[in-house]
Amino acid sequence: MSSNETTHQVASHKHSWLDVLTGAQMLFVAFGALVLVPLLTGLNPNVALFTAGFGTLLFQITTRGKVPVFLASSFAFIAPISYGVAQWGIPATLGGLVAAGFVFMFFSFLVKINGANVINAILPPVVTGPIIMVIGLSLAPVAVNMAMGSGLETHLPKYQLIIVSMASLVTTLIVAIWAKGFLKLVPIISGILVGYVLSCFLGLVDFKPVYDAPWFSLPDFTFPEFKWQAILYMIPIVIAPTIEHVGDIMAIGSVTGKDYTKEPGLQKTLLGDGLATSAAGFLGGPPCITYAEVIGAVTLTRNFKTRVMTWAAIWAIVMSFVGKVGAFLASIPSVVMGGIMVLLFGSIASVGVNILIKHKVDLSISRNMCITALVLVFGIGGMVFDFGSYVLQGISLCGIAAILLNLILPQHK
Template sequence: MQKYEGYKFGFKESLVGVQFLFVAFGALVLVPLLTGLDANVALFTAGAGTLLFQLITRKNVPPIFLASSFAFIAPISFGVKEWGIAATMGGLVFAGLFYVVLSFIVRVKGENFLHKMLPPVIVGPVIMTIGLILSPAAVNMAMGKNVTAYTQNEAMLVAGVSLVATILVMMLGRGMFRLIPILCGILVGYITSYFFGMIDFAPIMDAPWFKTPAFKTPVFELDPILYMVPIAIAPAIEHIGDMLAISNVTKENFLKNPGLKNTLLGDGIATSFAACFGGPPNTTYSEVTGAVSITKAYNPAIMTWTAITAIVLAFVGKLGAVLSTIPAPVIGGIMLLLFGIIASVGMETLVKHHVDLANPRNMIIVALIFVFAIGGMVLDFGVVSFSGIGLGAIVGIVLNLLLPRAKHYEGY
């Protein structure tokens, strides 16, 4: 399969599709493990969301897989604590609908509208705040805080082993191994934690082989809805970047056909669908795009099989039980790296687009996004309040619209 030739369904594609789920698996299950959602539900909604995406882009389906979005880890964790899972899912339904609205705006006004409303000077800092806000949670997990089953030194040792294993695979891995550093880090950390007696295998023994995932029905409340919608800005921009990446890999312009208007629509509906069942928001997975690049497996039918495999595994009760036994320091060690990488991606956005921070206008926008997003400030208007990443994004958009551009500065 040396070039993109459209959708062709066959047995060979099924074998490759199963392998691609292996590539996505580590990141896919990390989001529910960190936020208190059900990992089996996340598997189901990733698979079903990918199939919905393919249905919407059926005229020219990109070979991509949709699964749990890291951008929503902090908002989901806060939402579950503040309003409960059901109300948080209600907010995420509307976050997906925000994508849908963007897709219709693109349909009417064209793609340049998004770039004008969300330039790199906004997108970069917003992505950076996602990683920076999450970093204390990673440190707490790596240190085993609030856990009495093992010592802090044991927790940090296990976290360190998980972190080092992930880094080594990321830097030295070859072929498909280079695409699964998270999964390798989890496996090495899990084995290490076993020797420290951190794992209780009772849940695995007691779990049935077949079990319906713990689906949740959303409840719609104004506060979580208004909290979640602005946060969708960052993954929406990430979606555009991933569409560019898969277009470059396959030499097929998916921004033109099926077009950003349809891929954003598919991503948004997949996210809203996931939230309707209690799953995390979906996003396009760069790991799988990397696997497509390495294997030259451009047939989108492969992702159909990846999605079907995810749905089947969602009903394996013992898989969910195994995931529930992973000690927090294992996940925390890997998160130390991944949350830092998220912040670095935001920094790369500023650098790659040559955002001039000597320009007072740009400096003001970046500075205030950081302060409003990370500083813990809350703007309460009675009926609604804004805080965190969402508040930072809104401040950035408003400043970008209101601040005058200096005549001697062009572009960004």
């Protein structure tokens, strides 16, 4: 064997191990958003880790390993999952999420048949902007109540609970705005860490479940039930994540210098999201789609290797079998999460406003004003259409109303 061949093998081996470590780093970046959704909605965080890893591998197979992204749940699903769990229970909600995955696949089919512009034709900014605003604003009371410690069993005075939640919030703000480099990518984890430490000093954390939890245990998979009410409720929710997905794919393409909407094609990436979301729902996890934190990490590190995301997926699956991980995450007091949710849900609403501004949606035009006004009032005001065996309300009602109004109302009126 020549010295050049030996050097090449050593370098290749070194880079392989570097990919393993970089994959762990990518999972760390994604970790805050990855576990926040199950913690806020009552789903199992260990299952969420498993389904995120498994969903990412499915996405890579579907896109032939050409897009360097890691999949986890969009914050847009927090409100629908929370409502679904309260209304129909976890299994029925999971059935709705399985159906949501098929909606992604349906959009994939439309793109394949008609081209990428079909998404914007069905879901223009005047539809998606107000819906995303409602997703954030409808949860504002939940965030504020959690930040004030409502429902938390403790003898601490209210002002101490608010100090904890505001410490989490302020830390998240500071890291998101002023941090540099890698730290800027983990504002949620930073906020949780500060709030958790402060909670420990105030005696809000019970470590016994963490001590009692086994090191190795199978994730507590939950399998879906299919109730048509939950399915019809969940289907319109896919509107916002679909737009988010298109933006994410274009963003990662601009970073890597490749047009992923053409190769492997937007139809393939949407199909990958759909398969991952349905698979996650079948196993008891939240939906798995592309999201911004990992794209930010790719932008910062300039690491465009898909196999790094493969290792991140493997790390997530391995961690899902560590019982103490889920127990530790469950020990985080709700007041800590409340502080972060104040910013999080406000950010979702801000994204909706930004869509209207970025695409120059003119609200002086009557049709645009009517669509936006009705969606906001229906969503925030709590409008309910009760058909007896089926109730249409919330984001589902807003989504259907916005799409129908956009199709029915004449243009330029």
